[in-house]
Amino acid sequence: MKQSIKYISVILGLIMAGYGFADELNMPVGVTEISRQVYGLHMTIFWVCVVIGAMVFGVMFWSIISHRRSLGYKAASFHESTTLELAWTIIPTILLVIMAVPATQVLIAMYDTGGEDMTVEVRGYQWKWQYKYLDDDYNQTFSFFSTLSTPKDQIENRSVKGEHYLLEVDNHLRIPANRKVRFLITSEDVIHSWWVPDFAIKRDAVPGMLNELWTIVPETGFYRGQCTELCGKDHGFMPVVVEVMEEAAFDTWYAQEVVAAAVREEAxxxxxxxxxxxxxxxxxxxxxxxxxxxxxxxxxxxxxxxxxxxxxxxxxxxxxxxxxxxxxxxxxxxxxxxxxxxxxxxxxxxxxxxxxxxxxxxxxxxxxxxxxxxxx
Amino acid sequence: MSEAISAVDHDDHSHGPAKGLTRWLFTTNHKDIGTLYLWFSFLMLLIGGVLALVVRAELFQPGLQFVSPDFFNQMTTNHGLIMVFGAIMPAFVGLANWLIPMQVGAPDMALPRMNNLSFWILPFAFAMLISTLFSEAGGPNFGWTFYAPLSTTYAPDSVTFFILAVHMMGASSIMGSINIIATILNMRAPGMTLMKMPMFVWTWLITAYLLLAVMPVLAGLVTMMLFDIHFGTSFFNAAGGGDPVLFQHIFWFFGHPEVYIMILPAFGIVSHIIPAFARKRLFGYDSMVYAVASIAFLSFIVWAHHMFTVGMPLAGQLFFMYTTMLIAVPTGVKVFNWVSTMWRGSMTFETPMLFSIAFVVLFTIGGFSGLMLAITPADYQYHDTYFVVAHFHYVLVPGALFSIMAAVYFWFPKWTGKMYSERLGKLHFWFSFVGVNITFFPQHFSGLAGMPRRIPDYALQFADFNMVSSIGAFIFGFSQILFLFVLIHGIRNGKPAAARAWEGARGLEWTLPSPAPYHSFTHPPKVTDDEAHA
The missing domain is CATH 1.10.760.10 (Cytochrome c-like domain)
Incomplete structure (x- = not known):
């Protein structure tokens, strides 16, 4: 009995320790309303699993510790109970239904792609991303490619790896804060997947298909992600970098890019x-x-x-x-x-x-x- | 015990195995073929393991150290293919061959010549697959899920060999499953009704039907690939009016039942071992059978949960989320029943029991992460990260593979007539148990922190977890050499085993002498209440 209590307190201690480190070991909470809701779902289902696990493994380890032949324990002969079978079929089903409700709500919110302030087309290539800014009629105003900028020397271990090793690009995507940005995702060759963990958005870029995503980011800053669908040799080397800018700064940058595109046309x-x-x-x-x-x-x-x-x-x-x-x-x-x-x-x-x-x-x-x- | 032996003894003078190599080439004996399957799968386990260690060596530190990114992709791809089709599946078929005739009281499998063919296809299929790694343009490099168009328009030339190899593996599996179904349905001893069948027989019966249903789907899929590559069709080519997403729907319609093909027989195995070492009958036999049947049914209607990020209508996402969550119910029933079997038993902890307990705990952890993955909005964050890698390795390594090891230790005395060394077996268990957790547990964290799967190099924040994981992989990998040693040591030096090698073991196979006679039951045994499973 005393030993069991010791075991249980050790297990509880480990759980608490795990919780203390949660920031480094866990899914990012992210910076959008959706990402916080996703994090909430993740933690809810995680704790549901922890509680069920603690109960099941608790009973099991109790049995392993006390119901051993070496302690002279004689086996009982029971081997069925309709009541128990019904209970552990019905109770988990109810738990799942309760869990499905918030999951459904978040999913519906994620699918609400309408009412956007601007649209960016994201096109995957082996092994880079192209970002096209579209106007209200979905015509391209300007576009650019975004390619890994980590030097080969760092990848091949000939120089010290930088802070954003493999998560840095030559031209990053810029979007304004506090505006609803809709992304249209597609691919030019094989399937890629465009992911920004802090926004909790990920969608496959499929050739011949146009997928939709949206986000509203309240905080400015740089956000980094990676391609998450195997797309060939350099799948590990096509990061996603998004800068969220103050609205006014974004508008200035946007106007400059439109002019630059016209100058380029003349060249x-x-x-x-x-x-x-x-x-x-x-x-x-x-x-x-x-x-x-x-x-x-x-x-x-x-x-x-x-x-x-x-x-x-x-x-x-x-x-x-x-x-x-x-x-x-x-x-x-x-x-x-x-x-x-x-x-x-x-x-x-x-x-x-x-x-x-x-x-x-x-x-x-x-x-x-x-x-x-x-x-x- | 001696009665049981004498009951079959007088038939023992019938012909034994042929001599030399022809015994193995032309054998139609279920035990010989079972042995071939098991050794073949062990060889594949070692080859697939070496590929995994190449992957883990490259991932030990950030930066590219040992292999090029393309070769890395060949390693992950062939590791997956070899482990799924070469190690886990043939090992279960080998166990089925050895055990099903003995457990249903039959002399052999129903279709012995086809049995020979279904095994001997496999070495050729895998020789062809593995040979592509030595070709100039390299072997398959598009992941074991081989999504088009990476595996069609953009594939190396060796993809055609891959397609043919998959066809051959499929033919082998289909023949194997027909044989198992025919044996179970036609060759049971009188009195063994369906609801008295041992759990391993039940789970394999259902598994065999799953195989029959989905292997032709896989064959159709690779045939469509073959046509896209060589005959100008556009099934999966968007530029020709095809659809790359169609590929994934067909693949996972095969692929999801496939993952249950790799776990249902494992459920059967631990349902034998836990009662034996708890010295108590399996709790809730009927509900165990119904749970396996429900899981098999559900496996056909959840396939698109592997494709939540592919861009489906909301209604589709919701349907696949709900059905996937439902799988937790019958799976939970099984775990609760195993725990209840242990409850108030009189337990001892020999090697098979240790592997089985580890199976229940670690498979359940894999089940929990599976439940988390079912929650679609959260899945967007988990999808194609190391969280998924951790999840499926938890259900396949300490899940399926541990159950196979448990089975090998449990039935080893029946197969060889010798006892393995319990001390060495336990040593093998503890190395494997520690190794497997050091390898795969940190991958939950690297996945949640955002590390995508199938990448040869990674950002610096993932470095610690990867280093730990690689160390674990080498511990786990090398402890399988110990496994080989324990088996050979047992076969050569083991003490003779009794017919009922474990006092708590029940079932017809334990009424036969150890080692079991070449033709198991030449006369149908009497199915006593004591040896039946309900």
């Missing part, structure tokens, strides 16, 4: 020098190409071919451009015509044709990209 007709193209091309290559073909162009054959000294790199320029533009159907080589604008396409092709010892000796301008398509 399509400009003629660039080789140096300008190389500089822009290197940046585009690093973001879009290097995860498969590597920084040194060697690739990972046979899945990801080398770009060093191949016929494609020094042969007819338009074929090279066409390959990058259309991709290779049925392979990991994507149709970058959908992802990059004419300046980016021209510069990355120029860069590939004049790097790692490749010497095509020509120049590729944005208008070549535009002509390539109007020519057809």
């Amino acid at each position: 399509m007709s400009k003629t660039f020098t080789s140096e300008e193209l190389m500089a822009e091309g290197k940046q585009v290559y690093t973001t879009f190409c290097a995860s498969c073909h590597l920084e040194n162009g060697q690739g990972i054959p046979p899945a990801f071919p080398s770009l060093v000294g191949t016929e494609m790199m020094t042969g007819p320029r338009d074929e090279h451009l066409r390959l990058v533009f259309d991709g290779v159907p049925g392979s990991a080589m994507q149709a970058f015509g959908k992802q990059l604008d004419a300046v980016q396409l021209a510069s990355v092709v120029h860069y590939e044709r004049h790097s790692w010892g490749n010497k095509a000796g020509d120049i590729t301008q944005p208008r070549d990209v535009i002509n390539l398509n109007s020519g057809q």
Whole structure:
């Protein structure tokens, strides 16, 4: 008896200790109304399980401690009880019904995607996210890609890992505080999943499907998540970073981006020098190409071919451009015509044709990209 | 006891096993085939385990240390496939082969030649699957759930070998389950009515029907993949008017019953072992049978709870949430019945009992996290994180795998006629028990803290949990070499075992001598009230 009390107090102590550490070990409470409700559901069902577990395991361990043959305990002969069977069928069923009520309420609230203040389309690619800001008629105002910015050196253990190792990107998504933002989630290739734990929103990005999510975030700050559906080689390297901004600051930033997009549109007709193209091309290559073909162009054959000294790199320029533009159907080589604008396409092709010892000796301008398509 | 032996003794002069390798190649004997299945599954357990240790070694610290991300994906994928289709399922079929004829009082399985075929398909299927790991473009790398279009348009060429291997495993399972159903329904000794069947026989009967129902679904699924990849169809290709989500519906319509295929026989096993060592009859036999049947029925109407984040209508989400929560009721009934069986028993704690008690406790913990995962809004936070990894490893490792180990220790004397070393068996149990918890318990925390599954590298806040988990995995992995040693030591040096090797064991198999004769019951035994299970 005394021993049992000791056991029970040890178990209780462990539970309390667990509760003390709860902040580090538990689901984040998050910053939205929904995330707090989800956390509440999580803790409720957790404690229901703890109580049932304590009862069942309590009876079991009591029995293990006291009903042993080594203590001379003689076995009883009972082996059925309809009353008990009914009780432990009906009582859990009632508990579950009680649990289902708040779960249903939260789920209904999560599905209420209407009445939004703004809409952002989130598009998954192997292995990056594209964010498109849409106007009231769902036309794109501007868009950008968001790619992991953690240096390779850190991943390959050649330098010290930073604070936000693997949870940092070059361009992050920005949304205003206190406004209802609706997200339309889809994918360009395989299935991805877009998740921000602090908002308690996660939805699969499925090619050919448009999924909906919404959030209202009252607190400004940076929020980080990751892709949560296996999407190939770099599934672990496509984080989600969202900055929630003061409403006024967001509006200023938004207006600037709309202007910048227009300026970019004008650049399509400009003629660039080789140096300008190389500089822009290197940046585009690093973001879009290097995860498969590597920084040194060697690739990972046979899945990801080398770009060093191949016929494609020094042969007819338009074929090279066409390959990058259309991709290779049925392979990991994507149709970058959908992802990059004419300046980016021209510069990355120029860069590939004049790097790692490749010497095509020509120049590729944005208008070549535009002509390539109007020519057809 | 001696009466029971003499009752079958006079038939013992009939032919025994053939000599040499042909004994194993051409055997139609349920015990030989059971042995083949069990050793094969043990080999697969070791291979699948090595792949898991590659994964855990890479995850020991943040950063990429040993393998490339693509090879990492091949490791997780093949670990899952080998453990599910190569280790757990064949081990249960092996146990069914050994035990069902003895437990229903039959001489052998109903369809012995098909029995041979269903085993001998497996080594070829797995040789083909594993060989892809050595090919230039690498083996399957799209997860054991192989979601399209990652497994179709974007898959390595080896996917075709994978598809053929799955077809062969499916054919093997279907033949195995037909054989089990035919044996149970046609070859029971007179007097063994359905509601007097041992629990292991009951759970396998229901499992066999589940297999028959869903393995063809899996076969259809991989055939559709084959057509998408090679013959230009677009079942799962959105660009051609297909639907990647259709893949998941079909997969989980197979996949959810599949997870019960891997746990129902385990329920049967512990329902034999707990009463034996509590020296008390199984509490609530009837309700145990009904609970298994209810779980089997429910397994067909909960599949989309694996897909809560895929984007379903609200009504669909609610339906699958409610049905999933309902599974807790029959599962709870089983746990309550096991505890009531122990209550006021006269318990001893030999190795099989230790594994069975660990099964009840740890499987229940896996069940609790399953109940949490059923709550759809909370599932959005858990989905595809390490919380899910912790959940299904708790039900499959200290669940299914522990029950198999418990069964091996429990029936070892009946199979070999020898007793294993109890001291070594207990040592194996404690290493496994500690190892399994160190491995999988911290994964609950890394999952809740936000670590996605199937990633080769992770953010720094997950580092501590991963290190602990990796240490546990190596403890657990290497303690299975001890398991092998205990078995070989027992076979070679074990003391002779009595016919009823455990004083509390009941059932027809214990009326046979140890080791059991080559052809179990050549004359139907009398099913006494003492050996029947109700």
